[in-house]
Each structure stands twice: as structure tokens, then as C-alpha cells.
Amino acid sequence: MDASQLELKNQICFPFYSVSRLITKAYKPFLSKLNLTYPQYLVLMVLWESDGISVNQIKEKLLLDTNTLSPLLKRIEGMGLIKRLRSTADERSVIVSLTEEGAKLKIQALPIPEKMLENLSAEGIEIDEIAGLRSMLNTWMKILSKNNNQNESK
Amino acid sequence: MDASQLELKNQICFPFYSVSRLITKAYKPFLSKLNLTYPQYLVLMVLWESDGISVNQIKEKLLLDTNTLSPLLKRIEGMGLIKRLRSTADERSVIVSLTEEGAKLKIQALPIPEKMLENLSAEGIEIDEIAGLRSMLNTWMKILSKNNNQNESK
DNA sequence: CACGTTTATATCGTAAACGACATAATAACA
DNA sequence: TGTTATTATGTCGTTTACGATATAAACGTG
Secondary structure, three states: OHHHOOHHHOHHHEEEEEEEEHHHHHHHHHHHHHHOOOOHHHHHHHHHHHOOOEEEHHHHHHHOOOHHHHHHHHHHOOOOOOOEOOOOOOOOOEEEEEEEEHHHHHHHHOOOOHHHHHHHHHHHOOOHHHHHHHHHHHHHHHHHHHHHHHHHOO | HHHHHHHHHHHOOHHHHHHHHHHHHHHHHHHHHOOHHHHHHHHHHHHHHHOOEHHHHHHHHHOHHHHHHHHHHHHHHHHHOOOEOOOOOOOEEEEEEEHHHHHHHHHHHOOOHHHHHHHHHHHOOHHHHHHHHHHHHHHHHHHHHHHHHHHHHO
């Protein structure tokens, strides 16, 4: 049992946790111009890509549970960017769709990803490295979320 | 301006955000046996490595601000694992040190990192890959946290 | 059709995160 | 020395996360 494994620099979760928070913080100047938080921006990205989907479909795309999504969606609705309507086909489902204002916000959001990449590369992070890392993380995401679902169905 | 950059699968922040949450969730079964949350575990790891340091030193190691750390430390103190004492040398500082109970908890925490690695590799994630990723993320952490400090001092 | 089960969503409580701001102690320097 | 600036910590309010639990609709099966 190697005690050095408990040192912070040898942890795998800690750098994930920190880098995730730091990148979210790096998004903040761009997102605060649109009066959005990062999770709100994620929801809108999902809807800009596929409008009129159910809460459950958003849950699956973002890997967030409904106890997180429900209040999050309510706030975005309160800002007038989305509407929530019970599905008539299945009254358990709630369909989330963009308002005109919410759809228009996409235009202002368009330059954000590019600007973020510019910022990261200005900090000395290679663009190639980012692309490689992204695909690796997407693989990890699939593996870990599968495990997550298995636990849920226990 | 490429609209596909706004798609979730092309984002760099989203996989970080998700993988970070999923790994934290994977820690949960181990940590809940010790009645700890992940951030509480991080604080204890810092103290197990260097006991009797100031809140400010913990802040620098974990990249968490004092408005997050103060209540976090209070909770850990409430659990009887640490003590907080004003430094006599500099009365602005608060020195955090482990209680006997807090120090003993390290023994129970020792097997956690190894078990986590076993779990990840059982999921199909290569150990080599983890080591490489860790060093890459540690580099990113330094770059992004430097930028973070620069913003603070503006 | 009745009734237990699953599904979709939501509420509640607690613990992070973090911006904005407050407070007290120390440092810096005119 | 007096006064301004900086440093270390903390409080407050808001938004996420998420476990536990609730509720209503739909499904499955005898």
C-alpha cells in the first residue's frame, strides 16, 4: 500500500476536477455577456442542435439528472429563452422548445467556441492536443456513463 | 463561422465537465464509507501530506477560493476531523490541523486510489493512458490557474 | 379490467462553487 | 507616525449537483 498514491499530484480525479472548473471559469467572460451560466449554455446548445425534445432526452445528452434539470430549465424559461409544454402523446413527458429569443441567442453564441480555442492556444495549449484529448475524453464519458446507468438500474 | 462548433460533441469543456462529475461519482461508494464528500476528501489529502498549514495554503493547493473553503472546513471541523486556530504569528491566518481522528482516517483512505484505478481499468480504461493523461492535465492546470491568478490581480 | 411496475418529471434538503462584499490584521510608505 | 493599500479570512446570495422521495401517467400481466 503506497502512501504516495494519496498525494494530490498522483491523483487522477483532482486534475479533472480542477481543469473542469478552470475551463468553466474561462468561459465566464463570454457567457456573462449573454447572461448565461455554463450549464444553461449547455442546455441551449442541445436545443440549438435539436429543438423540441423532451427533458429526458436532454438528460441523456447532458448526463444530468432531472432533479438538476428541472430547476435549471425553469430558470431558463423564466429568462424567456425556452418554453416547456406537456406532451399530448405521453403526458408524462415535458417537451422543451426554444422561444424566438432563445433561438436568436445562437447567433451571439456562435463565435464563443472559436474564441475559447484562441484563448487556450494563447495560453500555450496546442490545438492538436485539444482535439486528441477531446476524443479520449468522449470515450471515457461513454465508458463511465454506461457504468453510471448500470448502477442506476440495480 | 462554423455552426457545428456549437455542437456538444465538438466541445472541449463539456467532456471535462462530464468526466469530472462521473469520476467523482465513481469515488462515492468508497468515500461514503468514510462519510466524506469528494471536496472534503481533497482537503484531508492535503492535510495528510502537510498538516498544520493555513487556509491560504490549502486554497493554493486545491485552487479553491476561501468563500468555498471556509464553510467546507467548518463542516470537516464539525465532524471532529480537523481543528482551526488563529495563527499567533499573523493573526489574519487560520492554521488547520488534523485531530487524532482525522489523522487516523488516512489508514482507511489508503486503499482508495488503488481501488479506483482497478475499477477504471476494469471498465476498459488503460492504466498507461491514465498516467499520460494525468501529466497532461497537470500541465493544463498550471497554465489555466496562472491565467486565473492574473485575472484576480487585475 | 384491476393492480403492481416502470417511466418521466418534480420537490426537498444538503453540500459545493463562486461573485460581491465585509472585516480585521499587517505591510508600505509618505 | 498616520494613512492608505494589501492580505487572510469570512458572510451572503444564487446556481449547480445529487440523494431521497413523491406523484401522476403509461405499461404489463394475470
